[in-house]
Amino acid sequence: MxxxxxxxxxxxxxxxxxxxxxxxxxxxxxxxxxxxxxxxxxxxxxxxxxxxxxxxxxxxxxxxxxxxxxxxxxxxxxxxxxxxxxxxxxxxxxxxxxxxxxxxxxxSGISSIQLAAAAAQINIDESVLISFHDGGDDFEKKRRFMLDGLNQNRHLIILTGPDLGPKEAAIYLTNNGISEITPAIVCENLALSDEKISRGTLQDMAAKQFSWRSVMVVI
The missing domain is CATH 3.40.1010.10 (Tetrapyrrole methylase, N-terminal domain)
Known part of the structure; x- marks a missing residue:
């Protein structure tokens, strides 16, 4: 007992x-x-x-x-x-x-994933969720998993991390065959007073700097 x-x-x-x-x-x-x-x-x-x-x-x-x-x-x-x-x-x-x-x-609690999906107007069950909060030995496997998800016509919801921020994720995806004009958003400090949501394409995100503690949605 x-x-x-x-x-x-x-x-x-x-x-x-x-x-x-x-x-x-x-x-x-x-x-x-x-x-x-x-x-x-x-x-x-x-x-x-x-x-x-x-x-x-x-x-x-x-x-x-x-x-x-x-x-x-x-x-x-x-x-x-x-x-x-x-x-x-x-x-x-x-x-x-x-x-x-x-x-x-x-x-259970309300996650920034839900808020990011709402901002992107997508269904979570039609998405692939990947976290880079911990680099770990499976870092390369996770990066390839992003490509697999998009190539199977799924959205990506990415919890970016110190080793792969939104900018780096966008560069990796476009360098590996994903179209630069693929829509994407980056959500920073969701639900806080300094919340910021950036909308554009992967090309746009590759040209900007973001907090690593972001949620990125590739649509």
Whole structure:
């Protein structure tokens, strides 16, 4: 029988207005909060007075392990916050291994993928989703997967990353046979006050600089 609960909570794309009621309830119930700084922003009004375990690129697994250890010792509930949805590009597999003896509940959230698809006016189920948030050994495989998707008449929804931003994605696609006039949009800081959506073609996107933390849709 599980002694502790852990919630993996999607907090939406960044604005508190996209935080669901179910997410708010899970965060209120937890006394231990785990997340990257950006993950915590939409829920700042809910986490005052709680134990905060802040993750970064170098320590995110170790911080989660420390939080799990504290929860076991004090019999507390943990909420691991993730921007967007916890089942999309969140490192969920690795985090689940940190909490093998916890009752796990995943609280879905609104993702920037949905907002980008709405901006592009496309169906997500007619698209291929690829994340470059983590480079990894499958970087080349992911790049080829972009080509395969377009060549099969699918849209692309790309979570760009440090190793492949929107500009680099556009250059790669056009250098590998995709038409320069293929429509594309790049969404930056979706749902935030400085949201920016750039519309044009792959040729246009190849000539601009964007934040690597963008969502690119190739239509």
């Amino acid at each position: 599980f002694r502790n609960n852990v919630y993996f909570v999607g907090v939406g794309p960044g604005s508190p207005k996209y935080l669901t009621r179910e997410a708010e309830e899970a965060i209120r119930e937890a006394s231990i909060i785990v997340g990257w700084e950006f993950d915590l922003l939409p829920a700042r009004h809910l986490i005052d007075g709680k134990k905060i375990y802040l993750q970064n690129v170098k320590n995110y697994v170790q911080v989660a392990e420390t939080a799990a250890k504290e929860a076991r010792k004090s019999n507390e509930t943990v909420a691991v916050l993730r921007i967007g949805d916890p089942c999309i590009s969140s490192g969920l597999d690795g985090l689940l291994k940190v909490f093998p003896d916890f009752e796990v509940r995943i609280v």
